[in-house]
Amino acid sequence: MRLVPIQYVKAGSFLAKSIYDDKGAVLLREGVKLTESYIRRVTQLGIFTMYINDEYSGPEVDDLIKPELRQKAIKTIKETFYSFDKFSSSAGKGSMQDKKFIAERQKYFQSISEIVKEIMEELLGRRNVLINVVDIKSTDNYTYQHSVNVAVLSLVLGIQLQLERRKLYDLCLGALIHDIGKALVPQDILLKSDKLTVEELNIVKEHAQMGYDFLKGSSDIPATSRIIALQHHEMEDGKGYPEGRHGDEINILAQIVAVADVYDALTSDRPYRKALSPNDAVEYIMAHGQTQFNYEVVKAFSKCIVPYPEGTIVKLSNGEIAVVEEIYPNFTLRPKVKIINKKYGNGEEIYKDLRTELGLVIVGPEYEIPE
Known part of the structure; x- marks a missing residue:
């Protein structure tokens, strides 16, 4: 799942965490396919971020409490x-x-x-x-x-x-x-x-x-x-x-x-x-x-604290766009990532472990996914 500001959520995405109204009732249930109408309704309730699932999302992150x-x-x-x-x-x-x-x-x-x-x-x-x-x-x-x-x-x-x-x-x-x-x-x-x-x-x-x-x-x-x-x-x-x-x-x-x-x-x-x-x-x-x-x-x-959970799309200091693949306890700012905006000539995927790639840092999350 990925946490995404609502202005970047696209119709056709799938909701990864249920959204509740102010009385605790489920407004939109986890797994629903989002439409423009759903997105507008959520915005009207003063909710400005969503967890979504897409092709880059990592495994479901357990809630700290049910x-x-x-x-x-x-x-x-x-x-x-x-x-x-x-x-x-x-x-x-x-x-x-x-x-x-x-x-x-x-x-x-x-x-x-x-x-x-x-x-x-x-x-x-x-x-x-x-x-x-x-x-x-x-x-x-x-x-x-x-x-x-x-x-x-x-x-x-x-x-x-x-x-x-x-x-x-x-x-x-x-x-x-x-x-x-x-x-x-x-x-x-x-x-x-x-x-x-x-x-x-x-x-x-x-x-x-x-x-x-x-x-x-x-x-x-x-x-x-x-x-x-x-x-x-x-x-x-x-x-x-x-x-x-x-x-x-x-x-x-x-x-x-x-x-x-x-x-x-x-x-x-x-x-x-x-x-x-x-x-x-x-x-x-x-x-x-x-x-x-x-x-x-x-x-x-x-x-x-894990500022970049698995599945988060991030921008690296060299301009590359990557998805977080694995988090390491005590090194939460330096996860293993997979580059998604370039590949080797043979199509092989590129992985980088930021614990050893000391010249690279995460600049921040990226919401505009490269085509």
Whole structure:
């Protein structure tokens, strides 16, 4: 399968991963032959990339978690956000102590806890978990889909860092609810297509403190998970928010979530910008180790992220176009590739192993396939 911006998707291609609507129902099922009408409909839903299968696609890439579990998690997070928003706006601050609200909050947090256990069961049962899929998000459901992705990515990083099981649980739970404070940020600000004003940006920044204030009243959420909601926008150099903490002053679980949060955000289409390719997002994170991010977390990230999954069409630094054939653990930026825009005189296919072809690098993904 190949991840392709929707403007490059051609009618007649086959969908490689199912697309869901904002209620979690299947909109287009994996394997369907795409038509112009289907492509227009998906675009109207605010979805700007698709996974497709074609003659260059590699083998199917396994989801990090089952699609059914992902949709269940998205639904639960969405309902939790709505509950928070409803009670916090219905009767002022007093409503936050309302018995009905407390009971409902406990119900949702118990559901979230069960989802965390299911996600952990799936990922801990796998070996050499690599992050090689960018999840497809819609504009309307972005916050909830993003929350689930950040939880999964954070857990993969936690496993790479060899955290003990209890810390992995706190990490995954905190990552799932790290953005719960955004339930109180006006949608017209979150979905604004233009640059935010200073005032609007300050409102968005309040979500970290508001989320923490909401969570600290619940005994169902571990203290370290609550800290993640507060500190996931803090930076190594002290230029983050809400408290401007430095380095070791920031909880390590929050530092892990910070990397997962930025990676998923950068590889997502937003109202104000198009998604970066996975390789550009990886380069951004690696370039900001020790300033924005914890260096040890960035090193772990670099070992388990696959910016060019098998089947990706790439452009090499010598101008050749190639398809990624094989990924090597710990050398994910230097895969084995097959050249597709030239052949030897006898028609023999050309393969290059970038671990040994040190003069060549991948410039980036290529979507215009040579005839």
